[in-house]
Amino acid sequence: MTTQEFFEALQRAHVEGSARISAAATPLELTDVRNALIGRKNGSLSQLMRELPSLPEADRREAGARANSARVAIEEELETRKVSLDADTPPQPTLDLSMPGRQSWRGAKHPVTLIIEEIEGIFRDIGFTIALGPEAELEWYNFGALNFPADHPAMDMHDTLYLGKEVLLRTHTSPVQVRTLQSYPPPIRILAPGNVYRRDFFDASHAPMFSQIEGLAVDEGVSFVDLKATLSYFANRLFGKTKTRFRPSYFPFTEPSAEMDVECQLCSGRGCSGCKGTGWMEILGSGMVHPAVLQSAGVDAERYTGWAFGMGPGRMAMLRYGIPNIRLLYDSDVRFLEQFAR
Ligand code: PHE
Numbered sequence: 001m002t003t004q005e006f007f008e009a010l011q012r013a014h015v016e017g018s019a020r021i022s023a024a025a026t027p028l029e030l031t032d033v034r035n036a037l038i039g040r041k042n043g044s045l046s047q048l049m050r051e052l053p054s055l056p057e058a059d060r061r062e063a064g065a066r067a068n069s070a071r072v073a074i075e076e077e078l079e080t081r082k083v084s085l086d087a088d089t090p091p092q093p094t095l096d097l098s099m100p101g102r103q104s105w106r107g108a109k110h111p112v113t114l115i116i117e118e119i120e121g122i123f124r125d126i127g128f129t130i131a132l133g134p135e136a137e138l139e140w141y142n143f144g145a146l147n148f149p150a151d152h153p154a155m156d157m158h159d160t161l162y163l164g165k166e167v168l169l170r171t172h173t174s175p176v177q178v179r180t181l182q183s184y185p186p187p188i189r190i191l192a193p194g195n196v197y198r199r200d201f202f203d204a205s206h207a208p209m210f211s212q213i214e215g216l217a218v219d220e221g222v223s224f225v226d227l228k229a230t231l232s233y234f235a236n237r238l239f240g241k242t243k244t245r246f247r248p249s250y251f252p253f254t255e256p257s258a259e260m261d262v263e264c265q266l267c268s269g270r271g272c273s274g275c276k277g278t279g280w281m282e283i284l285g286s287g288m289v290h291p292a293v294l295q296s297a298g299v300d301a302e303r304y305t306g307w308a309f310g311m312g313p314g315r316m317a318m319l320r321y322g323i324p325n326i327r328l329l330y331d332s333d334v335r336f337l338e339q340f341a342r
Contacts, residue, residue, distance in 0.1 A: 001051050001055070003055050003063060006048070006051060006052075006055060006063055007066065009048055010045075010048060010063075010066060010070055013044045013070070014045075014070045014073065017037045017045070017074050017077075018074075018077055020037070021074070021078055026085065026089065027082065027085050030081055034078050037074055038071060038074060038075065038078075045067070045071055048067065049067050052064055106341050108337055108338055108341035109340060110329075110340070111323065111329065111340050112211060112313050112314055112317050114340060115320060116193050116211065116313045118238065119193075119213055119313065120191060122237045123215065123234070126230070126233070127189050128190060128191045128217075129190055129191070130190070130191055130192070130193070131176055131179075131180050132176070132193075132194060133173070133176035133179050133180075133192060133194065135169060135195055136163055136167060136168075136169060137167070137168060137169070137175050138166055138167060138168075139166045141170075142160075142170050142171060142172070142174075144296070145178040145293065145296040145297065146175065146177070146253040146293055146296075147252045147292040148252045148253075159198045159199040159200055160198070161198070161208075169196075170197065171196055171197065172214075173192050173193070173212040173213065173214035173310060174214055174308070176192035176194070177192075177214065177216045177289070177297075177308055178293065180192070180216060181216075181218065181293075181294065181298070182298060186219050186306075187218065187219035187220075188218045188219070189216070189217045190214075190216050191214070191215050192215075192216070193211065193213045193214075195210070195211050195212075196209070196210060207327075210312060210314050212310055212312055212313070213310070213313055214308065215309045216289070216306060216307075217230070217306055217307055217308075218289065218294070218304050218306030219304065219305075220304060220305075222304075222306055222307060223288075223305065224256070224288055224307070226307060227258075227287075227288065227307035227309075228246060231260055231286060231309060235262050239265060239319075239320065242262050242263045242265075243262070243263040244260055244262050245260070245261050245280065246258040246259070246261075247261065249287070252290070253287075253290050253292075253308070254286065254288055254289060254290055254307075255288060256287055257285065257286070257287035258285075258286050258287055259284065259285050259286070260283055260284050260309075261280040261281060261282050261283065262281055262283050263279065263280065263281075264278070265281065265319045283311055283315065283319070284310060285309065285310050285311075286307065286308065286310075287307065287308065287309075288305065288307050289306040289307060289308050294306070314326060317329065
């Protein structure tokens with residue numbers, strides 16, 4: 001190749017290159033053009049520059065300089081074209097913003113959990129702590145230590161599920177009274193929530209497993225006044241200002257025993273089908289801890305007295321939220337449960 005031929009080829013490569021650069025319609029096409037012109041291996045300008053060493057020595061310097069400025073010019077044109085193409089080309093969508101989103105669900109606490117937490121809060125405020133006991137319980141803690149005489153008919157009331165000879169599923173949370181009294185010296189003020197089991201058939205107001213909350217206060221000089229005052233205070237905190245009444249009752253482990261009623265929350269005491277026209281709803285069983293219970297737990301019954309209560313939070317939740325059927329608490333129907341999301 002003569003020097004003249006080199007200059008002509010350089011001129012052609014530049015003119016053609018410029019034309020191809022302006023013709024490139026997309027950034028991708030422009031990349032192809034760049035490779036065809038100044039690609040290291042096959043670019044037309046690169047190939048031409050490989051001819052430089054074969055030119056006559058005297059022309060090489062000038063030929064090199066011209067080739068170089070052609071290359072710089074091409075690079076500038078490529079850059080200018082790239083900027084204008086990028087501005088024209090909308091960004092390729094990697095995300096379809098018109099696609100419907102995935103629905104996310106907010107979880108809710110179960111109404112029985114909500115009421116247990118609320119009841120715990122009220123008793124914590126007045127100095128009670130939480131105590132727990134096993135659901136698979138020894139017969140002795142469930143009955144014997146609680147002053148149920150062997151084969152006493154009161155045990156029938158509980159319709160017990162036995163797991164073995166002396167092991168059963170606890171029928172109430174009262175065994176936690178005995179376990180706590182064995183482990184801690186008075187003064188004691190505890191609240192013991194937990195599940196209990198009875199072989200009751202499953203109907204609108206009975207379930208074979210349900211929860212209870214036990215309460216126990218033991219100290220020197222504790223009387224029925226403490227029981228009445230504390231439980232009335234509790235009822236007023238949970239239901240808002242409401243009337244309460246105590247009726248005599250019987251439990252083997254308390255003497256005297258009393259059931260507490262609150263004014264029917266559905267009809268405000270006027271009488272409705274919910275309270276069977278009485279205007280009252282029973283919410284808990286209670287009484288002064290029987291001295292025999294203190295003794296079986298190893299507590300000095302001459303020195304200490306106490307009171308205890310047991311209530312069903314399921315029942316409290318039904319009253320508090322106006323739930324008509326206990327099954328709703330167990331069926332896990334989201335249409336029911338999501339009403340408690342907050
Ligand atoms: N354990 C009793 C029941 O299940 C309730 C109760 C607890 C009564 C404590 C008096 C004192 O019915």
